[in-house]
Amino acid sequence: MTVAGRLAALRERLAAESLDAMLVTDISNVRYLTGFVGVFDPEAAALAVVAPDAADLYTDSRYGEAATLAAEGSAWRVHVASRALHTEALEQLHFAGAASIAVESSVSHRRFRAIEEAFSGQVHASDDLVEQLREVKDAEEIACIEAACALGDRAFEHVLGVLSPGMTEVDVALEIEVFLRRNGSEGLAFPPIVASGLHSSRPHATVSERVIEAGDPVTLDFGARVGGYCSDMTRTVVVGRAPEGFRELYEAVLAAQSAARTGVRAGMTGIEADVIARDVLAEAGLATHFGHGLGHGVGLDVHELPSLSPRGERTLQAGSVVTLEPGVYLAGRFGVRIEDSVVLSDAGCRVLTGAPRDLIEV
Ligand SMILES: [Mn+2]
Numbered sequence: 001m002t003v004a005g006r007l008a009a010l011r012e013r014l015a016a017e018s019l020d021a022m023l024v025t026d027i028s029n030v031r032y033l034t035g036f037v038g039v040f041d042p043e044a045a046a047l048a049v050v051a052p053d054a055a056d057l058y059t060d061s062r063y064g065e066a067a068t069l070a071a072e073g074s075a076w077r078v079h080v081a082s083r084a085l086h087t088e089a090l091e092q093l094h095f096a097g098a099a100s101i102a103v104e105s106s107v108s109h110r111r112f113r114a115i116e117e118a119f120s121g122q123v124h125a126s127d128d129l130v131e132q133l134r135e136v137k138d139a140e141e142i143a144c145i146e147a148a149c150a151l152g153d154r155a156f157e158h159v160l161g162v163l164s165p166g167m168t169e170v171d172v173a174l175e176i177e178v179f180l181r182r183n184g185s186e187g188l189a190f191p192p193i194v195a196s197g198l199h200s201s202r203p204h205a206t207v208s209e210r211v212i213e214a215g216d217p218v219t220l221d222f223g224a225r226v227g228g229y230c231s232d233m234t235r236t237v238v239v240g241r242a243p244e245g246f247r248e249l250y251e252a253v254l255a256a257q258s259a260a261r262t263g264v265r266a267g268m269t270g271i272e273a274d275v276i277a278r279d280v281l282a283e284a285g286l287a288t289h290f291g292h293g294l295g296h297g298v299g300l301d302v303h304e305l306p307s308l309s310p311r312g313e314r315t316l317q318a319g320s321v322v323t324l325e326p327g328v329y330l331a332g333r334f335g336v337r338i339e340d341s342v343v344l345s346d347a348g349c350r351v352l353t354g355a356p357r358d359l360i361e362v
Helices: 002-016 027-034 062-070 085-095 107-116 128-136 138-162 170-184 197-201 244-265 270-283
Strands: 021-024 046-051 055-061 076-079 100-104 122-126 193-196 216-222 232-238 296-299 304-308 320-323 328-330 332-339 340-344 349-351
Touching: 002 021, 002 027, 002 046, 002 128, 021 027, 021 085, 027 046, 027 055, 027 128, 046 085, 055 062, 055 085, 062 076, 062 296, 076 328, 100 128, 107 122, 107 340, 128 270, 128 304, 138 170, 138 216, 138 232, 138 320, 138 340, 170 193, 170 216, 193 197, 193 328, 197 216, 197 332, 216 332, 232 332, 244 270, 244 320, 244 328, 244 340
Parallel strands: 021 100, 055 076, 100 122
Antiparallel strands: 021 046, 046 055, 193 216, 216 232, 296 304, 296 320, 320 340, 328 332, 340 349
């Protein structure tokens, strides 16, 4: 979908709900609608207003020049505000006679109240209006994610070459970060997870100064960013020889992940997708150790719609990029997670992560 197509799709949704305008505050939504991926940092420095015949972007002087340049030739009018962005936006909406507007429900309560107080008409909170448009990626977006995944694969290969006993988790995380940045990643999709030994049983362990020893499983979960779009992958490898019982656990998680890669497709719900992997782990008696969902959408944000989990009631759509990441965590022993990013179609999944999945002992 082009930027014009995205605006048209949002306007259709506004018309269907009899809204005169929408105030878009989420930075990823602003990026998506304007197409100006590189212009803003995640700080609240942009407010986009979409109305039937207007697309106005309010920003402050720090971003004025870059946004104005980026807007050239597009439908967006850039306003460099000197007062609060919503104050100037609402003045414009009053002038245009808007009576009913939507504000994203993700906005802070403080900001919502300020908007409600300053606007003379009705203010509605809307859930995920733009997020639902973002759920289906076009070819250009998929190409960005694919490039980010390829960079992640290279970073994984690089880490395999340096990972050795005596390094700390911080050392390994830095290897990943520096490699990704040197090779073209725009920052990182998220701070990498490097969880070694006992820490590997914590799905989102914090990177620590723990020294990696021979026989430690190490879970590496990281993502690159290309053209504003994230990748997300996880591999658990072993430094030296796998400890007792580890290989069996690894094979069970891999079987669940393979089943998901084979079975997940557009047209099923996120709950049904999740069950594919969960059933395999239940057969192995490990269901209670798989606490999180099978996966999530990936795009401008590393976690976005859809959700592939027991809460994922929405039907998965062709063109969504999602992760498949079953994990099993045995507290006091170790954990395993294997995660790929894939594109969904009606026929199944196209895997974007190229890193090997068989157990690696380095
Ligand atoms: Mn993930």
